Amino acid sequence: MKKTILLLLLLTVAANAQKKVILDTDPSYDPDDMGCMAMMHNMATNGECEILAIVNTMHQKESPLCISAVNYFYNRKAIPVGDYMGYPEKKVAPEESYDYHISRDYPRYHKEWEDISDAVKLYREILESAQDSSITIIVVGTMHNVYGLLKSGPDEISAKSGKQLMAEKVALVATMGGNFLDNKGWDRTNWGGSEHLCSYTDWSCLNEERNQMCRYVIENCPALFMASGWENGNGDYFNANNGNVMTGQGLKQLPEDHIIRVGYEKYFEYRRGAHDISRHSNDQCALHYAIRGEGENYTAFTNGTITLTEKGVCSWEDTVDRKQGHIQKKRKDTLIAQEIEALMLGDVPEVDETPPTRPQNIQLLEKDGQKTLVWEACDDPDIGSWVVAYNIYKDGEFVHQAYGTKYVLGDASGVYEIKAVNASGTLSDPANYPPE
Numbered sequence: 415m416k417k418t419i420l421l422l423l424l425l426t427v428a429a430n431a432q433k434k435v436i437l438d439t440d441p442s443y444d445p446d447d448m449g450c451m452a453m454m455h456n457m458a459t460n461g462e463c464e465i466l467a468i469v470n471t472m473h474q475k476e477s478p479l480c481i482s483a484v485n486y487f488y489n490r491k492a493i494p495v496g497d498y499m500g501y502p503e504k505k506v507a508p509e510e511s512y513d514y515h516i517s518r519d520y521p522r523y524h525k526e527w528e529d530i531s532d533a534v535k536l537y538r539e540i541l542e543s544a545q546d547s548s549i550t551i552i553v554v555g556t557m558h559n560v561y562g563l564l565k566s567g568p569d570e571i572s573a574k575s576g577k578q579l580m581a582e583k584v585a586l587v588a589t590m591g592g593n594f595l596d597n598k599g600w601d602r603t604n605w606g607g608s609e610h611l612c613s614y615t616d617w618s619c620l621n622e623e624r625n626q627m628c629r630y631v632i633e634n635c636p637a638l639f640m641a642s643g644w645e646n647g648n649g650d651y652f653n654a655n656n657g658n659v660m661t662g663q664g665l666k667q668l669p670e671d672h673i674i675r676v677g678y679e680k681y682f683e684y685r686r687g688a689h690d691i692s693r694h695s696n697d698q699c700a701l702h703y704a705i706r707g708e709g710e711n712y713t714a715f716t717n718g719t720i721t722l723t724e725k726g727v728c729s730w731e732d733t734v735d736r737k738q739g740h741i742q743k744k745r746k747d748t749l750i751a752q753e754i755e756a757l758m759l760g761d762v763p764e765v766d767e768t769p770p771t772r773p774q775n776i777q778l779l780e781k782d783g784q785k786t787l788v789w790e791a792c793d794d795p796d797i798g799s800w801v802v803a804y805n806i807y808k809d810g811e812f813v814h815q816a817y818g819t820k821y822v823l824g825d826a827s828g829v830y831e832i833k834a835v836n837a838s839g840t841l842s843d844p845a846n847y848p849p850e
């Protein structure tokens with residue numbers, strides 16, 4: 415009986431091909447970003463998604479290091495981690511933000527902030543080698559990185575602009591932001607907040623830079639852009655206790671040193687105390703929809719236009735289709751919360767020690783005097799495992815880690831070896847160029 419259920423589960427998973435996701439997040443204060451990472455790792459273990467990269471938009475050095483620690487905890491230490499490089503300076507996290515503690519108390523693969531990738535370059539490299547319409551971007555931080563990607567021009571990574579790469583390779587940008595109650599509302603979120611809310615609460619007061627970047631992304635994103643407004647994780651503009659999807663308390667079932675539980679407890683330790691760690695689930699609703707679709711939980715309103723004003727008022731209308739839309743919850747908050755919280759729990763998978771497939775069909779391309787090695791994408795046959803990078807060696811020495819299936823050579827002499835790297839960091843057998 416159990417075998418039949420397992421088989422059915424696997425068939426269902428195979429029918430909904432694994433989504434290839436990039437999470438764009440800001441783990442620092444609000445723990446729902448930790449909740450998202452937990453959900454995504456558990457959904458990857460179920461075979462629902464492959465995590466190609468996680469990038470940060472928070473201005474603290476500890477935030478991307480916290481991401482690296484979470485990946486390490488879930489035995490997927492090799493997932494690339496990127497950071498927004500456009501801040502004038504990166505700050506050190508204050509003690510009351512959980513990334514301060516997670517980055518100090520847990521092991522990780524990226525030892526220093528300097529080991530973290532430039533998020534825009536990472537996006538460009540992954541998209542350049544991706545299949546058409548294969549990528550889902552989930553933004554539960556601010557729009558800094560996606561803005562940077564859209565603004566990026568051709569470079570050594572790709573001859574295409576960021577906008578072209580997004581048009582070809584990205585199927586969906588799903589984001590937490592805005593407020594679409596009755597199709598119109600004041601933004602109090604990642605999108606920059608609203609001027610109208612400045613007198614109500616400090617943190618949702620208008621942030622002009624975020625608002626400007628977000629408006630640019632909304633106006634220029636060539637891929638389907640779907641928002642999960644404040645009203646999904648929470649109830650309405652002002653009454654945060656009305657219609658909340660509350661999750662987190664279930665993490666108390668996990669071991670005391672579980673990284674996600676500790677993230678939530680550290681957040682509340684500096685606020686109301688760590689005994690009650692339930693929190694509204696704004697970010698999780700966006701991720702839930704991005705990976706699972708509408709299901710029983712959400713209704714998607716698509717084929718319309720989102721407008722965000724410079725004062726932070728947003729609205730949606732269906733008269734002109736600009737490939738934009740938003741979701742609304744259609745089930746009781748408690749039922750959505752149960753499903754989200756179940757996805758935040760789950761066993762940590764073992765390190766996947768069986769290697770991914772070996773790179774095939776390596777070729778040397780030459781164009782305008784530039785030599786580039788290209789090869790076919792590899793995969794890892796195990797459920798819950800996938801390829802995240804390729805290590806390049808020249809004459810036996812490691813020279814580069816690529817996040818796509820190409821490598822630009824400085825000098826084509828010598829013998830090259832390429833090994834695929836799975837999420838756990840296990841290497842494939844090498845493939846050589848020139849072939850043996």
Ligand SMILES: [Ca+2]
Nearest residue numbers: 440447554555
């Ligand atoms: Ca967030």
Ligand SMILES: [Ca+2]
Nearest residue numbers: 766768794796
């Ligand atoms: Ca494997």
